[in-house]
Amino acid sequence: MDGTLEKALEWHRAGKGAALATVVETWGSAPRRVGAVLAVSGDGDLAGSVSGGCVEGAVVTEAFEALETGESRLLTYGVSDDDAFAVGLACGGTISIKLQPIGAEHGLPESVLADLVAARAARRPVAYVVDTKTWERRVVGAEAYPERFRMDRSGFDEDGATFVAIHNPPLRMAIVGAVHIAQALSPIARLAGYDPLIVDPRPAFATQARFPGDTVMDAYPDEVLSDKLDSRTALVLLTHDPKIDDPALEIGLRSGVFYIGALGSTRTHAKRVQRLSQKGFTEDEIARIHAPVGLDIGAATPSEIAVAVMAEITRVLRKGA
Numbered sequence: 001m002d003g004t005l006e007k008a009l010e011w012h013r014a015g016k017g018a019a020l021a022t023v024v025e026t027w028g029s030a031p032r033r034v035g036a037v038l039a040v041s042g043d044g045d046l047a048g049s050v051s052g053g054c055v056e057g058a059v060v061t062e063a064f065e066a067l068e069t070g071e072s073r074l075l076t077y078g079v080s081d082d083d084a085f086a087v088g089l090a091c092g093g094t095i096s097i098k099l100q101p102i103g104a105e106h107g108l109p110e111s112v113l114a115d116l117v118a119a120r121a122a123r124r125p126v127a128y129v130v131d132t133k134t135w136e137r138r139v140v141g142a143e144a145y146p147e148r149f150r151m152d153r154s155g156f157d158e159d160g161a162t163f164v165a166i167h168n169p170p171l172r173m174a175i176v177g178a179v180h181i182a183q184a185l186s187p188i189a190r191l192a193g194y195d196p197l198i199v200d201p202r203p204a205f206a207t208q209a210r211f212p213g214d215t216v217m218d219a220y221p222d223e224v225l226s227d228k229l230d231s232r233t234a235l236v237l238l239t240h241d242p243k244i245d246d247p248a249l250e251i252g253l254r255s256g257v258f259y260i261g262a263l264g265s266t267r268t269h270a271k272r273v274q275r276l277s278q279k280g281f282t283e284d285e286i287a288r289i290h291a292p293v294g295l296d297i298g299a300a301t302p303s304e305i306a307v308a309v310m311a312e313i314t315r316v317l318r319k320g321a
Helices: 002-015 056-069 079-087 110-121 146-151 182-193 242-253 267-277 302-319
Strands: 019-026 036-040 046-048 073-079 093-101 124-129 137-141 162-167 172-176 194-199 215-217 234-239 259-262
Touching: 002 019, 002 036, 002 046, 002 110, 019 162, 036 056, 056 073, 056 093, 110 124, 110 137, 110 162, 146 162, 172 182, 172 215, 172 242, 182 194, 182 242, 182 302, 234 242, 242 259, 242 267, 259 302
Parallel strands: 172 194, 172 234, 194 215, 234 259
Antiparallel strands: 019 036, 019 093, 036 046, 073 093, 124 137, 124 162
8 A cells, every 4th residue: 555645645636636445345355455545536547456457447437436426435346257367366256445535525535634644654553434324534543443453454343334444654674683694584574565674783794785775774773773663663683792682672672563583592582581670671571572583493594594583573463472
C-alpha cells in the first residue's frame, strides 16, 4: 500500500478527483488480502491494487460513478478460475470491496485521508474505522485494536458492518554490528518488507561497500537510535561487545520495539543479564531479549543464522512473544 494513500490525496487536491477502493472481505483464493488498497483518479490514473489485475477494470468503472454521485458503496466480485490462473493462483475466489470517493459528503473526507497520510509520515499506527451501513467513519490509535495492529490484520468487527482498516508504519530492522551475519540478514530483511538500518562505530565494518543500498551509520548506537525505535522496529544485536551492544539494549528495552534479539551463548547472555540488572532493569524487561538470537534450527553459517533470526522475528511479529 506504500504511496497509494499519498497519491489519492495528491490527485484530489489537484482537482482530478479520486476514489479509494479497499478489500474488506475475501472467500476462497482471492488474489489480494483484506486491507489491500487501490486509488483511482478522475482521469483514470491508478495506484495500488485490489485483485492483481482481474477486477481492476470493473472497480475503475464503479469509481467513476462514485465520483459523480458522491456515494460510497460495497462491491462484490467473483474471480473466475481462468482470471485467477492469469494472476498466478490455482483457483478462483470472491472479494468484497469498499469504495469511497474522496471529499464527498458520503465518502472519505479529505481531512481524514490527510490524517492517515500524516500518520504514515510520522510512523504513527492508526486505524480507519467505517460503518458500512451508515458510512460513519473515524480514525483511532493502536490502543483501540492492539491485536489487529500487531498482526497487521484489517477486517470486519464482530457486528459484520464495522470495517477496521489497519495502517501500520513500514517495518524497520535496526541491526547493531556490521558483521558477516548482518551482511546476510540485511537482504533477507528487505525481501521480508523491512527497511534495514546498520549501526556500528567501527569504520572498517560500517561501510557502504559491505552493505550496498542500506542505510549504514558509523556511530555508537546511543548516538543514533534514540529516535529510531518504535513498535514497528526489530532490534538485532550482533557484536558480542558490551560497549556497543549494551547501550543499544538499554534504549531498546525502554522503547516499544516488538522484538529484541542478541547474539551470544547462554554464558554470554547470563553476563548481559547481570549487567542490565545492575542498571536497574527488571526481570520482566530483560526477558524481552531473545538470546541466543534466532530460532534453534541448528544454524551454523552466517547465512543460516540470518535465516533463523528472520524466522524468529517473523514469529514474534505475527504470533506475539
